[in-house]
Amino acid sequence: MEFTPNDDQRTFLGVLDQIAAGPEAAWAVGTDWQRFQWSGALDAILDENGFFDCAAEPDLGPVAAAEMVMRLAELPVLVESAASALLRPRFAPDLPRPLAVVVGPAQAIRFLPVARSVIRVGTDAVEVAELPDPAAPVDSLFAYPMGRVPADLTWRKIAADPAEMLDAWRVAVAAELAGALQGGLTSVLAHVRDRRQFGRALGSFQAVQHRLAGAAARIEGGRLMTLRAAATGDPAEAARALGWLQNSATTIAYDLHQFMGAMGLTLEHPLHRWTYRARLLRSEMSGGTANLALAADRTWSTP
Amino acid sequence: MDFDWTDEERRFRDRVRAFLDRELPGDWAEIARHGPGSPEQTEFSLQFCPRLAEAGLLVPHWPAAWGGQDRPTWEHYILGEEMWAAGEPRGAQYMNVNWIGPTLMQYGTDAQKARYIPPMAEGRAIWCQGFSEPGAGSDLASLKTRATRDGTDYVIEGQKIWTSYAGLAETCFLLARVPGSGEGKAGIAIFLVPMDTPGIEVRSIPSLIGHGDIHEVFFTGVRVPETARFGGEGEGWSIISYALANERIGIARYELSARVLGQMVAALKAEGRFDDGAVRARAGEASAACEAARMLAYRAVDRRAKGHDVGTFANIARVAVVEADRAVSDFGMEFLPEAYSGDGDAAFLAHHERAIVAGIAAGAAEIQLDLIARRHLDLPRGTA
Numbered sequence: 001m002e003f004t005p006n007d008d009q010r011t012f013l014g015v016l017d018q019i020a021a022g023p024e025a026a027w028a029v030g031t032d033w034q035r036f037q038w039s040g041a042l043d044a045i046l047d048e049n050g051f052f053d054c055a056a057e058p059d060l061g062p063v064a065a066a067e068m069v070m071r072l073a074e075l076p077v078l079v080e081s082a083a084s085a086l087l088r089p090r091f092a093p094d095l096p097r098p099l100a101v102v103v104g105p106a107q108a109i110r111f112l113p114v115a116r117s118v119i120r121v122g123t124d125a126v127e128v129a130e131l132p133d134p135a136a137p138v139d140s141l142f143a144y145p146m147g148r149v150p151a152d153l154t155w156r157k158i159a160a161d162p163a164e165m166l167d168a169w170r171v172a173v174a175a176e177l178a179g180a181l182q183g184g185l186t187s188v189l190a191h192v193r194d195r196r197q198f199g200r201a202l203g204s205f206q207a208v209q210h211r212l213a214g215a216a217a218r219i220e221g222g223r224l225m226t227l228r229a230a231a232t233g234d235p236a237e238a239a240r241a242l243g244w245l246q247n248s249a250t251t252i253a254y255d256l257h258q259f260m261g262a263m264g265l266t267l268e269h270p271l272h273r274w275t276y277r278a279r280l281l282r283s284e285m286s287g288g289t290a291n292l293a294l295a296a297d298r299t300w301s302t303p
Numbered sequence: 304m305d306f307d308w309t310d311e312e313r314r315f316r317d318r319v320r321a322f323l324d325r326e327l328p329g330d331w332a333e334i335a336r337h338g339p340g341s342p343e344q345t346e347f348s349l350q351f352c353p354r355l356a357e358a359g360l361l362v363p364h365w366p367a368a369w370g371g372q373d374r375p376t377w378e379h380y381i382l383g384e385e386m387w388a389a390g391e392p393r394g395a396q397y398m399n400v401n402w403i404g405p406t407l408m409q410y411g412t413d414a415q416k417a418r419y420i421p422p423m424a425e426g427r428a429i430w431c432q433g434f435s436e437p438g439a440g441s442d443l444a445s446l447k448t449r450a451t452r453d454g455t456d457y458v459i460e461g462q463k464i465w466t467s468y469a470g471l472a473e474t475c476f477l478l479a480r481v482p483g484s485g486e487g488k489a490g491i492a493i494f495l496v497p498m499d500t501p502g503i504e505v506r507s508i509p510s511l512i513g514h515g516d517i518h519e520v521f522f523t524g525v526r527v528p529e530t531a532r533f534g535g536e537g538e539g540w541s542i543i544s545y546a547l548a549n550e551r552i553g554i555a556r557y558e559l560s561a562r563v564l565g566q567m568v569a570a571l572k573a574e575g576r577f578d579d580g581a582v583r584a585r586a587g588e589a590s591a592a593c594e595a596a597r598m599l600a601y602r603a604v605d606r607r608a609k610g611h612d613v614g615t616f617a618n619i620a621r622v623a624v625v626e627a628d629r630a631v632s633d634f635g636m637e638f639l640p641e642a643y644s645g646d647g648d649a650a651f652l653a654h655h656e657r658a659i660v661a662g663i664a665a666g667a668a669e670i671q672l673d674l675i676a677r678r679h680l681d682l683p684r685g686t687a
């Protein structure tokens with residue numbers, strides 16, 4: 001057991017944090033009621049410096065990739081990291097990114113309007129397609145650029161096992177969700193430390209403290225389970241980590257909005273950027289309940 | 304970051320398991336049925352712990368000077384997981400191993416160490432912890448039991464409650480207030496009190512958590528020599544803070560919960576009920592609660608193993624452990640209610656009785672949440 005990053009991981013994550021504190025990661029209120037802020041500049045810096053390939057580096061590995069996805073998801077601005085960091089190096093290293101991932105029925109998919117390729121995980125095969133033109137955006141409540149898969153793409157099969165791909169994707173989504181929840185929590189913590197009502201800070205009320213402490217315990221537990229799933233590649237752990245975070249997500253999102261008051265319902269405050277990612281991610285891969293049932297199958301199935 | 308066991312750790316766990324397989328008697332489930340604090344289990348521990356000590360598995364993490372082998376923190380923790388999951392055959396003696404012994408090594412006089420540590424290392428010492436009082440539970444610093452100086456003696460007056468193991472303990476690790484030595488926390492001192500000292504009366508409290516587990520202990524004119532004082536007057540609070548830092552990660556309750564959940568699933572499968580999606584989802588949820596607790600506990604152990612303060616990581620683990628115990632117990636009662644009546648299932652009953660304690664004993668869950676909020680999330684105090 002080693003919970004501290006190794007030297008390479010520490011250096012890697014340290015540089016990541018510096019970049020993530022830079023101007024490309026700064027957020028601004030969107031125009032036109034926009035609910036998300038795609039940071040192409042941040043995405044490009046990370047891409048050019050090879051960050052999304054870290055899972056393939058022996059001293060960094062999938063666990064560093066998962067940690068990176070979490071940290072990036074804590075930002076109010078968006079980059080596409082989950083598929084790029086946890087699927088691409090292993091299954092399709094040459095695929096142009098950003099990526100969008102399609103699992104299951106036709107629906108609006110996150111990142112499609114900014115993606116250069118799509119990965120489609122079917123029951124029998126994994127296919128990929130490059131997007132010659134950006135996919136048209138779809139209006140959505142969710143805080144991602146959402147789009148539908150264009151009908152006229154050229155798909156090709158890749159030599160990847162769909163089941164393995166889905167397990168890796170569970171870890172990736174779990175990491176993104178853990179980060180989104182942590183980002184929202186951090187922003188609400190800052191608010192309740194500052195904001196005073198009844199002559200005292202909101203964060204001094206025990207009713208507020210206990211719910212936030214409970215949220216922290218759930219998020220951190222989910223985060224560690226996700227890192228373990230990334231490190232071990234255990235499919236039961238992947239389903240368990242994702243299901244746990246998904247089934248925690250909307251209760252936490254509710255509490256975060258409660259404590260932000262009316263300010264949290266504005267587009268001027270970024271809270272919605274995390275909570276409306278979390279709401280969408282709760283539904284990924286058939287949702288939290290299905291993933292927990294799957295974890296049970298995998299833990300106790302008789303071979 | 305690496306979340307696997309080393310080969311050495313695996314071998315150590317296998318050794319502990321092999322020992323348990325060999326040494327636990329056929330009727331162990333019956334003995335363990337009424338909980339670690341029951342007279343049956345306490346008596347059992349007096350045969351079991353000496354054998355554990357002989358095998359080098361009672362205090363491996365203690366310094367060699369005190370009968371240990373200076374083994375790493377992780378082995379100590381693995382030992383705790385395996386013992387708890389087996390129903391805690393060490394009974395009350397787990398406290399000696401985890402914190403009373405180490406605290407004595409740190410703060411005891413030579414005479415206290417020589418008198419009390421060897422029997423602990425040999426597995427034949429039963430202690431109880433006299434902290435809580437009728438008026439002082441979560442707010443422990445408000446305790447009222449008094450130890451008044453009288454020449455070179457102290458005379459103890461007062462009452463303790465919820466005291467586990469008091470019925471069979473030889474010695475009490477007692478917190479009392481020394482009049483004139485200070486207010487609040489500053490006025491508290493520790494006494495190591497032989498339970499056969501005249502003036503001590505122990506009454507068992509019937510409860511939902513096994514037989515003879517918790518007690519009231521009355522102290523009426525209990526006279527002890529000055530040499531029974533552990534640490535200085537006014538030092539009691541800082542010593543128990545040290546002692547409980549050793550204990551804070553707490554019992555590896557998720558380990559038993561995870562295993563009992565597996566047994567519950569096996570029972571449901573045997574009845575053909577694991578095909579039900581609702582059952583599987585709830586089983587998965589309970590297993591996730593166990594694994595979240597496990598990972599949060601391991602994070603705290605990792606810090607301790609490196610010699611860092613476990614700090615709030617321990618409080619977070621405690622909250623998660625309460626949730627895990629509850630999730631498994633609720634799962635059993637929802638889907639296997641028959642196991643809790645009639646002949647039932649001893650393992651599920653015993654687990655339930657252990658689980659209902661998790662959020663209260665050793666500091667309520669709400670107190671843990673308070674500490675997480677203030678120290679981990681940096682939220683302001685009550686009136687700030």
Ligand SMILES: Cc1cc2nc3c(=O)[nH]c(=O)nc-3n(C[C@H](O)[C@H](O)[C@H](O)COP(=O)(O)OP(=O)(O)OC[C@H]3O[C@@H](n4cnc5c(N)ncnc54)[C@H](O)[C@@H]3O)c2cc1C
Binds near residue numbers: 441
């Ligand atoms: C099985 C068992 C074994 C025990 N063994 C021992 C032992 O060996 N020795 C010993 O000294 N003690 C022992 N205890 C006592 C234990 O330490 C206390 O029960 C515990 O500290 C809580 O105190 P209390 O029961 O008086 O609850 P109270 O302090 O009265 O609190 C009751 C409830 O109120 C809530 N609460 C309290 N304070 C706050 C707060 N500040 N904010 C929000 N909510 C709050 C919590 O939900 C808490 O559970 C044992 C208890 C149990 C259940």
